[in-house]
Amino acid sequence: MTLRTRNKLIAPKLTREMVEQLSAAKNEPSWLLNARLTAWELYDTLNMPSLQSEAWRRTDYTTIRWEQAGRVVYGTSAGIEAIPAENLAPLIGDAQGGLIAAVDGKIVHSELSDALKAQGVIFCDFETAVCQHEELLRKHLMTTAVHPNEDKFAAMHAAFWTHGVFLYVPRGTVIELPLHSVFYNTTSGLSLGHVLVVLEEGAQVTYLHEYLSAEAPEHMAYIGMTELILGERANLRFVSLQDWARNANDIRHERARVAAGAQLDWIIGTMGGRFVKQFAEIELDGEGAFGRMSGLFFADGHQFFDHDTQQNHNAPHTTSDLLFKGALKDQARTVWQGMIKVLPHAQKTDGFQANRNLVLSPEARADSIPGLEIEANDVRCTHAATVGKLEDEPIFYLMSRGMTRQDAERLIVAGFFDPIMQRIPFEEVRARLTAHIEEKLERVAQPV
Amino acid sequence: MTAVLEIRNLHVSIDGKPILKGVNLTIRQGEIHALMGRNGSGKSTLAYALMGHPAYTVDEGQIIFDGQDVLEMEPDQRSRAGLFLAFQYPVAVPGVTLANFLRAAINARRKEANPEDKGISIQDFRRLLLGKMQMLKIDPSFAGRYLNDGFSGGEKKRAEILQLATLEPKIAILDETDSGLDIDALRVVAEGVNKLIGPNLGVLVITHYEQFLNYIKPQFVHVMYDGRIVEEGGFELAEKIQQEGYDWVAEKYAAA
Ligand SMILES: Nc1ncnc2c1ncn2[C@@H]1O[C@H](COP(=O)(O)OP(=O)(O)OP(=O)(O)O)[C@@H](O)[C@H]1O
Ligand SMILES: [Mg+2]
Numbered sequence: 001m002t003l004r005t006r007n008k009l010i011a012p013k014l015t016r017e018m019v020e021q022l023s024a025a026k027n028e029p030s031w032l033l034n035a036r037l038t039a040w041e042l043y044d045t046l047n048m049p050s051l052q053s054e055a056w057r058r059t060d061y062t063t064i065r066w067e068q069a070g071r072v073v074y075g076t077s078a079g080i081e082a083i084p085a086e087n088l089a090p091l092i093g094d095a096q097g098g099l100i101a102a103v104d105g106k107i108v109h110s111e112l113s114d115a116l117k118a119q120g121v122i123f124c125d126f127e128t129a130v131c132q133h134e135e136l137l138r139k140h141l142m143t144t145a146v147h148p149n150e151d152k153f154a155a156m157h158a159a160f161w162t163h164g165v166f167l168y169v170p171r172g173t174v175i176e177l178p179l180h181s182v183f184y185n186t187t188s189g190l191s192l193g194h195v196l197v198v199l200e201e202g203a204q205v206t207y208l209h210e211y212l213s214a215e216a217p218e219h220m221a222y223i224g225m226t227e228l229i230l231g232e233r234a235n236l237r238f239v240s241l242q243d244w245a246r247n248a249n250d251i252r253h254e255r256a257r258v259a260a261g262a263q264l265d266w267i268i269g270t271m272g273g274r275f276v277k278q279f280a281e282i283e284l285d286g287e288g289a290f291g292r293m294s295g296l297f298f299a300d301g302h303q304f305f306d307h308d309t310q311q312n313h314n315a316p317h318t319t320s321d322l323l324f325k326g327a328l329k330d331q332a333r334t335v336w337q338g339m340i341k342v343l344p345h346a347q348k349t350d351g352f353q354a355n356r357n358l359v360l361s362p363e364a365r366a367d368s369i370p371g372l373e374i375e376a377n378d379v380r381c382t383h384a385a386t387v388g389k390l391e392d393e394p395i396f397y398l399m400s401r402g403m404t405r406q407d408a409e410r411l412i413v414a415g416f417f418d419p420i421m422q423r424i425p426f427e428e429v430r431a432r433l434t435a436h437i438e439e440k441l442e443r444v445a446q447p448v
Numbered sequence: 449m450t451a452v453l454e455i456r457n458l459h460v461s462i463d464g465k466p467i468l469k470g471v472n473l474t475i476r477q478g479e480i481h482a483l484m485g486r487n488g489s490g491k492s493t494l495a496y497a498l499m500g501h502p503a504y505t506v507d508e509g510q511i512i513f514d515g516q517d518v519l520e521m522e523p524d525q526r527s528r529a530g531l532f533l534a535f536q537y538p539v540a541v542p543g544v545t546l547a548n549f550l551r552a553a554i555n556a557r558r559k560e561a562n563p564e565d566k567g568i569s570i571q572d573f574r575r576l577l578l579g580k581m582q583m584l585k586i587d588p589s590f591a592g593r594y595l596n597d598g599f600s601g602g603e604k605k606r607a608e609i610l611q612l613a614t615l616e617p618k619i620a621i622l623d624e625t626d627s628g629l630d631i632d633a634l635r636v637v638a639e640g641v642n643k644l645i646g647p648n649l650g651v652l653v654i655t656h657y658e659q660f661l662n663y664i665k666p667q668f669v670h671v672m673y674d675g676r677i678v679e680e681g682g683f684e685l686a687e688k689i690q691q692e693g694y695d696w697v698a699e700k701y702a703a704a
Pocket of ligand 2: 491492
């Protein structure tokens, strides 16, 4: 690497002392401090990712202003009242299964229904987990799904994570009421959140996680991780919705491990932020494992979204199904790059991936890069990628029934997203998203 | 007051190619007209031009409806004013259910009548829709299907008539609604159309077949040839065409 590019790829100025201070402020046991310090060493030695690497060649993170976004934020004076009420309401009916909320890197609310507690379910923040469920946390945190050495951002996260949610569902436990957590930010600076879900054999749960923030004048960066660990025959429906304000940069490593016979239904919604790079990967580790990933995104203004997905078939008779649908307008840019990998012994696997983009203005651009790496010979893997515009004929058809052009376009865009929307099992959340999509359609782009 | 659709000396081109070359036709609410003519003679072009399809350029002539200059209106305004076109080739709109679509169409009309309108209630809409579906023998499950997406040819045509029944226009153009229907479906659709026909609905039926006209009983039959209406008459004209085809028309009107 030349000196010039090295200089361009500036990393935020984070020190070992900062790790020690954060760990001390959280009163962490020594194993955790040591884990952070090990990660810090890694952070210190790793280069920032090269912009020539496959993961980053379309995605220029050097626009992130680390002088604003590089200061670790661990709590402010803001509390739960900062979060819009609609994002805290029970997901189904009036009963709350469990709700955890973090504001500016600190947990401000944590509840779990008595019924679920009685079933042995753990749904708590990381600080509580460190005190009360140390063994479990230590066993699963960044050991199985995502590791600190993925890249410099992962190492940064492992050294400096500020907040996390730990969901643990014991063997055979089926949870009816959905669980819900919200990470909210009110300021600029660096926020490092973590979602860790562990389902033991045969456990079943539906879980919604949301990322939100208030508009702040300076850059915010969320450097996050999500780990989903499914035991044999476990069943997880995980809905993850992101709606950061326009000053937010979001770089996230997310990975699910799916054991034999387990089923993962993973829905990803991306609406907000200025810059998003999200690695989302499914590892189908055991025979008969099933993983579905559905993505919905809408980029407007100068938003940049990059979804980087992998479906890894590591065992025979595994099935993966991926569909990402995105709309773009104004000068927005999106990238979806997806890879299906099949290991040599993973015979009789079935992998599918599709990315559909609807480009609503001539200056917006969507890149769609599907990929297959198949080492087994008895598999069925297919992919599809399209980038299209709104078509005249459906618009004319709808207008011929009395709808204004605007209403016709709105209906067609809503229809475009409908197949993914139907996979979100909460009516209120769907309504919120639909309203948001309409708002984006009508929104007049602001200059940067 | 009876609404009148008046087409005067209409010239329409597509991509600079003249298709309609001076069409004159007047349809009043309550009247039933049939338009026949060879493939490619310009029947659908007339229908699309009436509805304001952007690919069809009106080069000359006028369309007046209910005293308004239709050519100044967008397709949605034409629809809300009371014009309806049952498409020869209905368009699929994936992701939009038939029910959601019809509700949006009804609400667009209500909003035009009263800008404060909050839209039809779910119960009222359901009742309305189920009633009309029953009349046209359409399975209620169609309400939840994506509009024309994967519908069979006959299902699409039925769905067009369902829209006609729901939106209650003043003048409707049915562009080959009968083609692609099996014998039973043809009867159901024709009976459905007949129920809608009355003093408040004027119809222009574009068809190739006498069979449909036997049900609908048009008072006026027009024959189009090379972008013009060249023959006009009563039901007997349709019978003549059914028996003799169009060769005589071609011979009579072939450009000298
Ligand atoms: N979008 C278009 N682009 C180019 N030419 C067109 C287009 N639409 C129609 N035409 C041409 O205009 C002429 C009239 O077509 P039109 O569809 O109006 O015929 P029609 O009378 O409805 O025929 P049919 O009985 O087969 O439905 C035809 O020659 C056709 O090829
Ligand atoms: Mg035609």
